[in-house]
Amino acid sequence: MSAETVRTTAEIEIGGRRANPLAGAARRLFAAQEGILLLCIVALFLYLANRSPVFWTERNIGTLLTQISMVAITAIGMTLLIIAREVDLSVGSMQAFIGVLAMQTLNATENLFVGLVVALLVGAIVGLINAGLTLGLGISSFVVTLAMFSIVRGAAYTSTDAAVQNEHKIPAFRTIGIGAIIDEPVRIPWPVIIMAAVFIIFFLVLRGTTFGRYIYAVGGNPKAAALSGIPVNLVKTACFVITSMLAALSAFILIARMNSGQNNAGFGFELQVIGAVLLGGASLAGGKGTLIGTLLATILLGTISNGITLLKWDTNWQTAVPGIVIVIAVFLDALRRRVTREEA
């Protein structure tokens, strides 16, 4: 009998009795941060479906998923970056700067592809600058991207006196923000499809490629990773660039939804993104985190925001409740670690 078989049998046989498979599943669910989040989401969905007749409708679920898509897309990149033990605080300001720049490009060229490429390229350049200053000069990414947060916001203000309106009138542009890939049998909005595609791509990258394993290794122990021959700076640079490019993609969807490039857009966006990543189980100490956790956390926070409006609560709770939820989730995670004796 192999060791694997013995361990499996021991797990199933408890006190001479066969364990309840449901209890086993529940234990496994509770053993991961994703499980806690899933339970929170299910509980919240049940509560809201009970309290609001419109919550569990196709229209609301579509609205909810569309609303979270921009945070989720950027949070996917941020998860990679935080696993690699870095952070980017400039993603909120980028919603303004890239949005304004992309709309100006669209107005000038009347070409959707050119507008998108310019947005992504500028995003990549911002990511490269963040990486260069952090890794080249050895400055903390917190400090570098805090500076970039101000620089990029200032650039947005400087590049336009006011909002840049849609003067190009490209029909496909609005479709990205408010259109749907299919309307029957259920309406699936474009931002949701883009979010799903980005999620699948980076889920596979993180789970199934050498690059994905390098990200965990670099974040978990950079010195050991370097000694193992992993190009630490290259991996981190890639994570910075991916994060900035995904923030640029979010900005592009945002301007399509608003039908204008606003130089005051994205206030507090970075906190929503980083909050979702940390709530999803990633650690600022690096080496830890999953995209499923990030996605679930984004859904949880988005549902709270949606629910507060549907239930017509005082909208000031929209600021306070996500903070309370993060504290509760961290408490449950600490409880889980104590029960499962997992290290923080």
Next chain:
Amino acid sequence: MKGSTEHPLLGRIGRLAVVLTAMLMLTPAIVLAQDATPAATPHPGDQTVRSMDPQNLPEGWTIPARITHVTNYGVHEWYQNLTKGEAVRAEEYGIQFEQVDANLDLQASLAAAEEAIRNVDVLNFTPVQEEPSAATITRLAEETGKPIICESSPTGGCTTLVSIDDYAAGYKVGVWAGEYVQENLGGQAVILDIGLPALQTTVNRSKGFIDGITSVLGDGARVAQSVDGKGLKDEAVKVASDALTANPDVNVIFGINDDSALGGLQAFEAAGGDTSNLLVVGFGCEGKACKDALMEGGPYKVSAAMFPEYQGRLLIDAAVAAFNGVELPPHVVAPSTPVTAENLSEYYTLENGEYTANFDAIAQISVEGEK
């Protein structure tokens, strides 16, 4: 009862009841009489400010050398157009004008006011927060003896306040909306109010609008939901999307500024709503986005225009008057009126894609009864 003696206390109560009854009966008459009373005489200082001509000032007046405006949020289109108006008017007087912006930082705002007032003859000031700014502004006014002209929100220590009457502007545009709903939407308004509860001025706008539309439609006007769009378009799109899901029967969207109203419209379009049965009401109309939206002929039909360029002129005129010792009223009310596709050209001239304010027409807008 014949022969009986009335208790003195009962007699007093009886007389009191008669007096109270008479007073109650007279109250409507007193109110009506007050309504019929001619409007109070305009404050002489107010009239002076409204009639000033840089080329024809009263004899003996001197022109201040420098005026600085400490703004609270200079990147907003409102402040860009307002300070442009101030700069143009200052140039007409030959005054050196500067703007310092606090970017919503209270401490930066107060520090800028402290520094600027030492080097200028008059300080124009927009508070980041009204009450926490009052002590500093009062002290600076007392220490320096220089006039401080406040904009937007009343603040202790200011010589005067130059701003619109937010409630009255909201009320007027609410009445316009009520009449539109009566004529075009069957007299039933289900309202989504995209507000900003953190500021008293914007609360007054929402309150004025709701009172105005209700004054026309009565029970036909119903506020389905009030949400906080934080005055930002991205936030307005987000909260309006959720609120429109909860209230799919909304047919009137009111926003406390252009971004809020346009954000509400985007959310309505994103939800696939029928815009032919929708009325969008904005506030401010300081930028090109609002004016273009009005001229498009879509559901964005009206906005309570605040004319920032004209208000900038009033701020400089008030500063010059105060510098010359003119006693100003506590509030110089700036004009506001509902602008639509039909009357926009009366107040703005469109040339080469740019809108230029027609000051003569704006100056004719009545502010009587506003405070």
